[in-house]
Amino acid sequence: MTFTATDGFSLPSVAGESVRIADGPALLLFVSEECPTCALTLRRLAPLVGELTGAGLCVVAVFEDPLEVAARVARRTGFGGVVLSEPAPYEVSGAFSLESLPTAVLVDRGGRETGRVVGWDAAALSSLVSMPVTDEPPLRKPGCAAKNTYDAEALRALDGAGFDELEEMFERGWTDGLPVVPPTTERVRATLGGHDPDELLGEMAPALARVTLERVAACAVLAGCRPEYFPVVVAAVQAVLEPSFNVGGQAVTTQPCGQVVVVNGPVRDAIGLNGSVGALGPGWRANMTIGRALRLVISLTGGGFPGRLDRSTLGNPGKIGLCFAEDEEVSPWEPLHVSRGFPADRSVVTVFGADAPLSISDHRSTGPLALARVLGEAAGATWSPSWWPLGGTSLFAVCPEHARSFAQWGWDKARVRSELFASVRRPASALRWGETTPLVGAADDDQLVGKWSSPEDIVLVVAGGEAGRFSAVFGPCLGMDAIAISKEVPWIT
């Protein structure tokens, strides 16, 4: 083999820039991480690199491995020469007609090969570089096949070995920024469970994308859903696709709102959806992944991706996904889906456009009016503290202790809603600061204005741990003319 200025080679170097080798004198050490004899050779020649370099010989390790692997092996073996990485299909190795690794090739100033040693052979290498190498045994050791000799199938398998599916998802942009489960055809098929992949659920703004069951299944897989969660995801997607939900507006608004999914009925137990301790937070796969699947349908399929068409000023952690069950068994009241007209034994998803939850502590109230006032006044600050009435739906997650107190004091759900509505009112004159509504602007000074236009704008669900008097309120996504939508879970596996 001769390589000259015109037919030398250039390969990526661990030092950063590509290095072009066009003439000698050089000692080329062809090696690979997978070959133990290569590591032995590098380790044993490492102490000589300085001296050889000083004598005017360029000592180069050409790895048939990716750069990061080459760098790691060079570091571990203490090899201080030039380190290059040769990609498949290993054309440089082919040009040198390599059969196995390690192979040391010495080339002279004119680029002519003047000698080569195949495998570890201490005596032959001493002779090649005109310098004694170690006499520590083993003095001879055969190596491994060079990768340029592999057939196409073996190379493909090798490529696959270095392939990282999770990184591939990031490169494709099929993520919300967290690692996802790659939506392989097998996983998506399992998630579909025999349902028609081409069934069209609707078009989603802002991308005006056709939302098919298969795309929803892909998002469910990406989010980490088990196949039995899929019907709940489908119901949530059907809900947000209702025109009166205005998902397109919600997806792109500067308001940092997300979509909150509340689930009622038998499916909660069937899939292990949590409505008890920590219901709004992490810890339960069904909660975390169903909400996330819906958000992926909105942000990937629907095109409402943060920073692109989603212009949410701050975002909120709930935009990763927020799904929880109502704890119907602990609640003293009728469940949300029953209030919304569904039979108690049906599984129903209700979707709200909502801001991040605001936690409300009340460990002191000794009567229902006082507790209602605490909850209501906290909600008074949502959207903006002097923006009354809100003009949207507030979702309260009432903790079991608060709910039980109301029940013990004889208040049913309707009473709590109407008293909440009535308890949060102020004279218009007290609301004329900051961001205020046209209604307040036009009202007489002493006209009482409520935070809500009607008790119908207050939705109560019971969720949370048995201990602790912390409820929460989600402010609405405003300016959307949007309402909460309920959909029955279409099937249960």
Place this chain on the structure above:
Amino acid sequence: MDYVSPFDERRRAAEPLAPRPVSLEGARVALLDINKRRGDEFLDRIEELLRARGASTFRLVKEIFSKPAAPEIVRRIADRGDLAVEGLAD
């Protein structure tokens, strides 16, 4: 590895731009107020400037800023106008 894309991979042909007007003289300009606060103030000023250049104007208002304009509004713009200006505000 075969994956199922979450995206609708259809490619849409770009809509060609309408020819640009050479002059505003005599043009009928639709001013679309998306119904966001102070958008009318912006359009008032645009209207003044357009009229000074010989254009006539007519105003339309979307029902709500966060939803697409109703088909009726789009049809009226197309039927009655040569040009349209939409005002975003806050």
